[in-house]
Amino acid sequence: MKGKRRKSREAVLQGLYQWKLSGQDADLILSHFREEEGFSKLDAGFFDECLRGTIAESVKLQASLQPHLDRPFPELSPVEASLLLLGAFELLHHPDIPYRVVINEAVELAKRYGGTDGYKYVNGVLDKFASRLRSSES
Numbered sequence: 001m002k003g004k005r006r007k008s009r010e011a012v013l014q015g016l017y018q019w020k021l022s023g024q025d026a027d028l029i030l031s032h033f034r035e036e037e038g039f040s041k042l043d044a045g046f047f048d049e050c051l052r053g054t055i056a057e058s059v060k061l062q063a064s065l066q067p068h069l070d071r072p073f074p075e076l077s078p079v080e081a082s083l084l085l086l087g088a089f090e091l092l093h094h095p096d097i098p099y100r101v102v103i104n105e106a107v108e109l110a111k112r113y114g115g116t117d118g119y120k121y122v123n124g125v126l127d128k129f130a131s132r133l134r135s136s137e138s
Helices: 002-022 026-035 037-041 044-056 058-068 078-093 099-113 118-133
Strands: none
Touching (some): 002 078, 026 044, 044 058, 044 078, 058 078, 078 099, 078 118, 099 118
16 A cells, blocks of 8 residues: 555645646546556545645645745745645644654655755655644654
8 A cells, every 4th residue: 555655645746736837626637647547556545635635725734834934835846835735734634644654755755856955845844843733643
């Protein structure tokens, strides 16, 4: 399942990036992904929930993350912003996934798709967010 979840997070990142740049709604983005050849390699339920949920709650998630940022949310790169939103969504809605796993997955995606030191920023912000939200896991 871990492989499918990792692939799902990568697809959610791509979907959120598409949403941020094009403004398309979740249904349209989801329909494009379902037509892709590799869709069967994803955890479809997890992908659907994370993409829809992150987009639906994006304003609330941004507000929750803002105290941990060093600049306004709209000034973040689309990749870092998308990873922070996804990470925050997972931390809030998936207490079954240890917070270290959520952060590690976001960091790995930031290393692969983000700017040079973007992964350090994603790690720092999500760590602060998680320590406040899930203090019992520390």
